[in-house]
Amino acid sequence: xxxxxxxxxxxxxxxxxxxxxxxxxxxxxxxxxxxxxxxxxxxxxxxxxxxxxxxxxxxxxxxxxxxxxxxxxxxxxxxxxxxxxxxxxxxxxxxxxxxxxxxxxxxxxxxxxxxxxxxxxxxxxxxxxxxxxxxxxxxxxxxxxxxxxxxxxxxxxxxxxxxxxxxxxxxxxxxxxxxxxxxxxxxxxxxxxxxxxxxxxxxxxxxxxxxxxxxxxxxxxxxxxxxxxxxxxxxxxxxxxxxxxxxxxxxxxxxxxxxxxxxxxxxxxxxxxxxxxxxx
Amino acid sequence: xxxxxxxxxxxxxxxxxxxxxxxxxxxxxxxxxxxxxxxxxxxxxxxxxxxxxxxxxxxxxxxxxxxxxxxxxxxxxxxxxxxxxxxxxxxxxxxxxxxxxxxxxxxxxxxxxxxxxxxxxxxxxxxxxxxxxxxxxxxxxxxxxxxxxxxxxxxxxxxxxxxxxxxxxxxxxxxxxxxxxxxxxxxxxxxxxxxxxxxxxxxxxxxxxxxxxxxxxxxxxxxxxxxxxxxxxxxxxxxxxxxxxxxxxxxxxxxxxxxxxxxxxxxxxxxxxxxxxxxxxxxxxxxxxxxxxxxxxxxxxxxxxxxxxxxxxxxxxxxxxxxxxxxxxxxxxxxxxxxxxxxxxxxxxxxxxxxxxxxxxxxxxxxxxxxxxxxxxxxxxxxxxxxxxxxxxxxxxxxxxxxxxxxxxxxxxxxxxxxxxxxxxxxxxxxxxxxxxxxxxxxxxxxxxxxxxxxxxxxxxxxxxxxxxxxxxxxxxxxxxxxxxxxxxxxxx
Numbered sequence: 001x002x003x004x005x006x007x008x009x010x011x012x013x014x015x016x017x018x019x020x021x022x023x024x025x026x027x028x029x030x031x032x033x034x035x036x037x038x039x040x041x042x043x044x045x046x047x048x049x050x051x052x053x054x055x056x057x058x059x060x061x062x063x064x065x066x067x068x069x070x071x072x073x074x075x076x077x078x079x080x081x082x083x084x085x086x087x088x089x090x091x092x093x094x095x096x097x098x099x100x101x102x103x104x105x106x107x108x109x110x111x112x113x114x115x116x117x118x119x120x121x122x123x124x125x126x127x128x129x130x131x132x133x134x135x136x137x138x139x140x141x142x143x144x145x146x147x148x149x150x151x152x153x154x155x156x157x158x159x160x161x162x163x164x165x166x167x168x169x170x171x172x173x174x175x176x177x178x179x180x181x182x183x184x185x186x187x188x189x190x191x192x193x194x195x196x197x198x199x200x201x202x203x204x205x206x207x208x209x210x211x212x213x214x215x216x217x218x219x220x221x222x223x224x225x226x227x228x229x230x231x232x233x234x235x236x237x238x239x240x241x242x243x244x245x246x247x248x249x250x251x252x253x254x255x256x257x258x259x260x261x262x263x264x265x266x267x268x269x270x271x272x273x274x275x276x277x278x279x280x
Numbered sequence: 281x282x283x284x285x286x287x288x289x290x291x292x293x294x295x296x297x298x299x300x301x302x303x304x305x306x307x308x309x310x311x312x313x314x315x316x317x318x319x320x321x322x323x324x325x326x327x328x329x330x331x332x333x334x335x336x337x338x339x340x341x342x343x344x345x346x347x348x349x350x351x352x353x354x355x356x357x358x359x360x361x362x363x364x365x366x367x368x369x370x371x372x373x374x375x376x377x378x379x380x381x382x383x384x385x386x387x388x389x390x391x392x393x394x395x396x397x398x399x400x401x402x403x404x405x406x407x408x409x410x411x412x413x414x415x416x417x418x419x420x421x422x423x424x425x426x427x428x429x430x431x432x433x434x435x436x437x438x439x440x441x442x443x444x445x446x447x448x449x450x451x452x453x454x455x456x457x458x459x460x461x462x463x464x465x466x467x468x469x470x471x472x473x474x475x476x477x478x479x480x481x482x483x484x485x486x487x488x489x490x491x492x493x494x495x496x497x498x499x500x501x502x503x504x505x506x507x508x509x510x511x512x513x514x515x516x517x518x519x520x521x522x523x524x525x526x527x528x529x530x531x532x533x534x535x536x537x538x539x540x541x542x543x544x545x546x547x548x549x550x551x552x553x554x555x556x557x558x559x560x561x562x563x564x565x566x567x568x569x570x571x572x573x574x575x576x577x578x579x580x581x582x583x584x585x586x587x588x589x590x591x592x593x594x595x596x597x598x599x600x601x602x603x604x605x606x607x608x609x610x611x612x613x614x615x616x617x618x619x620x621x622x623x624x625x626x627x628x629x630x631x632x633x634x635x636x637x638x639x640x641x642x643x644x645x646x647x648x649x650x651x652x653x654x655x656x657x658x659x660x661x662x663x664x665x666x667x668x669x670x671x672x673x674x675x676x677x678x679x680x681x682x683x684x685x686x687x688x689x690x691x692x693x694x695x696x697x698x699x700x701x702x703x704x705x706x707x708x709x710x711x712x713x714x715x716x717x718x719x720x721x722x723x724x725x726x727x728x729x730x731x732x733x734x735x736x737x738x739x740x741x742x743x744x745x746x747x748x749x750x751x752x753x754x755x756x757x758x759x760x761x762x763x764x765x766x767x768x769x770x771x772x773x
Contacts, residue, residue, distance in 0.1 A: 044576065044644045049575075049576065064644075225655050225658065240522050
């Protein structure tokens with residue numbers, strides 16, 4: 001299929017378009033907040049607290065009088081930054097581990113890596129995150145590391161699983177015959193052939209990362225105030241829900257729509273990039 | 281016609297029985313936020329123990345009234361010797377502990393000796409440090425001899441830490457408390473509730489309630505639903521001030537807004553640079569807008585304070601003017617102290633909402649004068665370890681709920697590490713002063729010294745907001761001590 005054909009197919013996939021539009025909206029909001037927000041999110045104006053949505057404050061104000069729209073924009077920044085780095089950690093460590101395990105399939109290295117992965121997998125991911133942030137103190141950095149760590153086995157397994165059948169292909173055999181070592185083969189021939197899968201999985205993990213960050217912040221173990229975070233906005237709104245429902249609604253929708261968008265985009269990408277489904 | 285009459289009669293009967301059921305209601309369920317670690321008020325600092333048991337199950341020689349006044353408890357009357365060092369307590373006759381044993385002078389000797397012993401686990405040993413000896417003259421007379429005259433000895437004896445316990449039941453006191461009070465301990469479902477029952481053999485006026493349950497609900501949202509659903513009849517010290525507006529608007533409930541002994545302060549680590557400089561501490565105090573904190577963190581409940589003293593106390597001096605909200609003045613002071621661009625510090629916050637919310641507001645106010653306070657939210661155990669015992673903090677917010685606790689500023693090793701010999705001498709002199717007028721003067725002087733030294737940022741007096749079923753009568757609106765005294769509580773209608 002040509003580049004042009006791929007693009008046309010992409011436009012036809014409703015999931016892909018809607019998903020990308022949703023994700024892009026939040027990415028644009030986050031980018032915009034780097035330069036401009038309607039109001040300063042660090043400035044508290046107690047006098048105008050808990051205002052319902054209006055022309056002045058589109059999404060209303062919170063219990064300290066901060067503008068919720070501005071907080072959601074900056075919160076998107078937090079979510080995206082945490083998720084990108086966490087997925088980066090997962091891919092950066094998980095993919096090489098998976099490639100190495102596949103290259104040394106059945107041997108000690110493979111066993112060590114995969115059993116190590118099982119060990120990390122065995123613990124519920126959020127539990128690990130809570131443990132790390134409790135021991136090392138709550139902060140954005142520790143939240144990122146915690147979320148990153150449970151991304152590692154996901155990518156390691158996926159990479160190994162996808163790489164194993166490739167090692168039996170003829171073109172790998174010819175590469176080996178021509179004298180290429182396992183490292184070179186992995187990088188030059190295996191990796192390009194598993195990239196599609198990694199992109200799809202990366203999108204899904206990205207949305208899980210956003211959810212995990214929100215969950216950690218909700219229990220107070222994520223980004224610390226005054227940096228806005230969707231999870232903490234929800235936690236703050238909890239006791240105020242009866243008098244200021246907008247405080248819970250908007251960050252809730254933000255999380256819902258972003259995660260939905262990323263999942264749709266992930267599904268759409270898989271449909272598009274997986275040759276078996278595409279040809280069916 | 282007949283049918284209508286019949287149903288009318290039935291209806292009237294139904295109404296009667298229903299009315300009867302109301303009149304018979306003699307139990308109460310009180311929601312509380314913190315569950316006690318065990319049930320011995322004489323060996324732990326946890327206020328939750330006193331809240332459930334003080335005056336209900338355990339009584340002292342003297343007792344606090346709802347307004348904080350000290351009146352007779354197990355001691356019916358007392359005489360003080362002319363030099364102020366000898367207190368002769370005349371004990372009530374015919375008082376029995378809940379296990380049936382008699383209350384006698386030897387129990388008083390046992391309790392006070394136990395509390396002041398070398399190996400005592402009492403959390404407020406200072407209350408007893410002035411006692412030289414305790415002697416039982418006869419079964420209803422006890423003489424306490426002090427090392428020196430002590431102005432507030434009767435006040436000290438009213439504390440929950442000074443209640444009278446019996447040697448017969450002391451071994452199991454942590455799980456089965458046996459006192460002399462109007463209620464006896466019945467059941468403790470750990471993690472859920474404590475139940476007490478009316479003591480039929482009580483020496484004083486019998487309480488109106490037959491049974492009372494303290495139900496422990498730590499989550500504000502759960503507390504809200506339990507109150508709305510009628511699962512609890514009252515919530516003592518309701519944790520989420522933001523819900524009070526709704527309760528106030530609801531005719532089923534009454535919101536009691538009273539005073540606590542809780543001075544809420546922005547504690548400053550006086551030994552950590554740059555807080556050793558009084559100009560820096562003053563700048564911090566001036567950066568703070570107290571009313572914004574009360575409105576933003578407490579939804580308007582709370583009274584601004586300018587020193588470490590309860591505003592409802594007769595000896596209180598209003599010193600809020602010593603540090604008015606003045607960001608420009610604060611910046612000028614910082615520049616004068618050598619920090620024209622401000623500085624960075626830490627702001628460690630324990631779990632209560634006054635600290636977490638107040639902390640966010642204070643951090644923003646400090647930022648306006650150039651001080652970057654990095655917030656970290658801690659659990660109580662971490663807070664005690666890092667801040668209270670470890671001195672590892674710049675700023676923190678906490679409410680000091682003990683009554684008359686200005687004396688903590690005379691302890692140089694207390695967590696805010698304020699070391700002023702002048703103040704320490706004043707408190708030492710105060711502890712042996714008996715003349716009420718001089719005591720007032722000295723207490724006011726003490727308030728002025730710490731206020732003018734800007735030891736801490738003095739924020740507000742914590743309000744006690746309890747939500748109570750409108751038909752329930754007699755819950756103390758104020759908290760002169762940590763107690764939920766149910767002896768005078770009854771249902772109306």
